[in-house]
Amino acid sequence: MKLLFEKSIPGRKGVSLPLMDVPVQQDLMPKTLLRKSNQLPELSEIDIVRHFTELSRRNFGVDNGFYPLGSCTMKYNPKINEETARMEGFASLHPYNPNNKGALELMYELGEDLKKIAGMDAITLQPAAGAHGELTGLMLVKAYFKDIGQDRSIILTPDSSHGTNPASSAMCGFETITIKSDLKGQVDISDLKNNLNERVAAVMLTIPNTLGIFEHSILEITKLIHDNESIIYMDGANLNALVGKVRPGDMGVDVMHINLHKTFSTPHGGGGPGAGPVAVKKFLEPYLPNPGVGKDSLIAYPKSIGRVRAFYGNFGMLVRAYTYIKSLGSDGLLRVSENAVLNANYMKERLRKHYDLPYDSICKHEFVLSDKNMPNGITTNNIAKRLLDYGFHPPTIYFPLIVHGAIMIEPTETEGKEVLDSFIEVMVKIKDEAASDPEMVRTAPHTTVVKKLDAVLAARKPCLKHCF
């Protein structure tokens, strides 16, 4: 499909600007500071509408169909969220407009609700994404130990953790040590014990973990970490499995981020914007980013790590998450975790008969299959591409790294049984095709607008913009 630039016709314009209603004065800007030209396209409004409508048709979202992308919680994004976030009183409010009572009240109320859901004592809404939340949380950890005069520079993370965990640790100047998982896919407690010492600042846990498994020994693990006077960081990416059932704060978690774009239904937007509030226990509150949002005014924390983002964070996403929480309430949120877990266990139970299930236990919101035992050497990538032909978005693949050819399936609670059934049937069919017609599976996808793309070429000779 042609690029915007290739559709340009000199003389066209797609915008109607206000008239110049003031006298024009020449030479306001020295000539040396002026640009000579630009290469923006020249298009009329309909050209642009058709271009982007055509692009949208070449894209797949939750509104198009089932999107079981593990660890990303691709649930339905309620339309009402989009409407409330665009209300004039929110969208047209300037961050320095002093008449902001409604916005601050919404932020305060959202913070209170999230604290109750997480079982935590204080919260910042500033972080713009989950990884930004991790970074903020680890900055709090660093500030805390500096303040109490302890030199702790190590972060422990399980081998099943998200890549952002070690990356965020490195950005804070921490050294990361990886903890092994045991045969059940849970934290290997003896490996944890061996690595806990007076230099460990925090242990980052994803609960349930990326295999979709809840640590059976969670209370023993958190006690061990606390006995070592280390901090427990929870990666809240998988909170969807727990809402209304159990609160991270009650497990012993000291600091966590919450992905509003996962559990709280704000849309993923093709890769953002998201929002990653960070909730903490009382002892970490003094270090939270400034400003905090109090009931009637902004809060300045005494030992704040400082700002992590200009203004107040991704406010528009906060409006959406608040809308969602009010829509669901305590009863609705409980049905979220219950049905997310029910759907995942149902799919796991049916698919395990056809695919290798490396870790067999009750799962929470997701589970992981592997491509072991696939006929004719068909790989996870082949399966994923073949799923495209059947109109499904594939699961997360090759993650977590501890499973060979991982296929990580997260159905979410907003899919009905009949949707899960049709996906399961296709997965079974692909397994059969792998035996009967492996070449067809290997060369998939066959029905998409482009076929398999040359990733090696893209990386070897990077073409990162249109060459005019």
Added chain:
Amino acid sequence: MDFVPNTLEQQKEMLHTIGVSSINELFKDIPSSILLQDPLAIGKGLSEIAVKRKLASLAMCNKISYTSFLGAGSYAHFIPSIVNALISRGEFYTAYTPYQPEISQGVLQAIFEYQTLIADLTGMDVANASLYDGSTALAEACIMAHTITKRTQIVALKSVHPEYREVLKTYCTAHSFQLIEADQPTITDKTAALLIQNPDFFGSVHDLRKYAEQAHSQGALLVVNVVEPTSLGLLVPPGECGADIVVGEAQSFGNPINFGGPYLGIIATTEEFKRNIPGRLVGKTVDEEGQDGYILTLQAREQHIRREKSCSNICTNQALCALAASIHIAALGKTGIKELAELNLQKAHYLSRKLMENGCQLYFNGPFYNEFVLKLDDVNSTLKKLADKNIIGGLDLGKFYPDLKNCLLICVTELITKEDMDSFVETLS
């Protein structure tokens, strides 16, 4: 409403398949001592209309019916109707990061076009798919400069947005960088980067070339921060003035001011440093049949491949905000962007002239774009007088700069009419 489609009957069938008798059994792996016994104390779910009313009443508590002369890093521009219509397509906004390129060509091509537009506007070789916002983009640029130069000192001019510098300070502490904030830059052989905002926080426009010379003579990089990118419709691109990294905030294009977010951070650099750029990059390639296609590329820089060795922990970009920006920029096009910038320039200068004719004084003398600083006797009483006439006069700079007590930062975009400005001047005289 909870958006859960499973009926009780379906739930029963599923439980039967799993071989358990109740959903609670699926939670028996959680110690019973911590399972919640009571409902969360957040109230019961509300109907759609009740939620809408609740949100509408909160939105109405924010008074926005003012004529606003606020800018300072958040710019109210006219957003053409096509922007919202197109970004509201579910295929775009309910998709995730385009990991499966065959069914994500829409987002991928849109990002490739965005990268091209930003590269052209900034005059740089490579732009990424966007970062969280301008403030975090500036911090990421410093980390990038450190990686390239192996130096740990960052010099930021005080005319960089004060909240950006606060964010920078937070990141520098985490990285153990030394941050020097100065009115005039002193660059040494320890400096990784010189940071300059253009137009600066006060709206003033600078000749970047001399700063580039100064930085480069000591082996430091020049990082240019563009917070009001509509200015690039008129101003010489930083890339033509020797900038090594251009960062900034692209909210001005297609994104409402939204009480400060979501916005989108720009980061662009030269060919030489493209492998050091953080965040997502989309590249052009071909498929098996030789037709053009787009794909996430140079992923060896990123956290999901490199974990602790990645160049940033960033995972997402602000794809939907970038899409809005692209649509707006495309609608403006080659001539529209220049006209938009000219409108902003002329209108701001009209107001400044009128104010000076009425005996007011500007704090700075040099060229400016759509913002300028007014020196007043008593900023509070002026703001109050204006507020009584339903005008938010601008930003009291004393909040950020003790030296600029009683100074007002005024922004004029194309949304402000001559009548708005005349009544501003009238109220003051």
